[in-house]
Amino acid sequence: MSPPVSDALAQVIAALASSEVLHSLSAGACQALAKRGGPVDLTAGQLLVQAGDPGDAVFVVLEGELEVRATSVAGRELRLSALGKGAVAGEMAVLDGGARSADMVATRRTRLWRIPRAALLEVLEAEPKVAIALVAELSRRLRSVNSALEARSSLDLGGRLARLLLAEQNTRGVISLTQTEMARRVGVSREKVNRKLSDWMREGWVEKTRAGVRVIATDRLNAVMQDRG
Numbered sequence: 001m002s003p004p005v006s007d008a009l010a011q012v013i014a015a016l017a018s019s020e021v022l023h024s025l026s027a028g029a030c031q032a033l034a035k036r037g038g039p040v041d042l043t044a045g046q047l048l049v050q051a052g053d054p055g056d057a058v059f060v061v062l063e064g065e066l067e068v069r070a071t072s073v074a075g076r077e078l079r080l081s082a083l084g085k086g087a088v089a090g091e092m093a094v095l096d097g098g099a100r101s102a103d104m105v106a107t108r109r110t111r112l113w114r115i116p117r118a119a120l121l122e123v124l125e126a127e128p129k130v131a132i133a134l135v136a137e138l139s140r141r142l143r144s145v146n147s148a149l150e151a152r153s154s155l156d157l158g159g160r161l162a163r164l165l166l167a168e169q170n171t172r173g174v175i176s177l178t179q180t181e182m183a184r185r186v187g188v189s190r191e192k193v194n195r196k197l198s199d200w201m202r203e204g205w206v207e208k209t210r211a212g213v214r215v216i217a218t219d220r221l222n223a224v225m226q227d228r229g
Helices: 005-018 027-036 091-096 117-126 128-154 157-168 179-186 190-203 218-227
Strands: 038-042 047-049 057-063 066-071 077-083 103-106 110-116 206-209 212-215
Touching: 005 027, 005 057, 005 110, 027 110, 027 117, 057 091, 057 117, 077 179, 091 117, 091 128, 110 117, 117 128, 157 179, 157 190, 157 212, 157 218, 179 190, 190 206, 190 218
Parallel strands: none
Antiparallel strands: 038 110, 047 103, 057 110, 066 077, 066 103, 206 212
């Protein structure tokens, strides 16, 4: 169940104030944007926007996570980035008035606040500091995507999968991603990920648990990644 509107507005204002993109907003502008928007609730796997849709709004993530995806020439889904609580999503299309360049999908139950394009543009015109921060954040995201694409082109499957496991493990060495999610992130089929994990399990480098795959031999995975970098 979604929280009362007054509580949701408070969450939106807090998210805007702490956002990497819009933290330079004045208190009045945060309140104005929040009041111009409205809630969007998504279930796991539900599509928010699709590539080609009009860029008519930005979204503040209040809870959950959005995954930004593109489709390769071969028809395989590629994960470009993930946006969690407090993130602002969909601002690029809003800025240039063009169509969405990627799909955005909820990876789990996700609550968002939709802010119309006109409202954001009014704020950017009135508060130029916010526009500068927005450009800086877009540049950072572009570098992040470029880095991921570079790793994908320079590493083979073993290197990319090792890189993913090492980056996503928690303090107990467990990666909670499903094999389907891993496959999408490294750009191969689930079957190939399964075979590689099976090889590493026989070697004693990883093991399967109820919580997910657990890394046992961090040094071995590091070596795999470095040997193929």
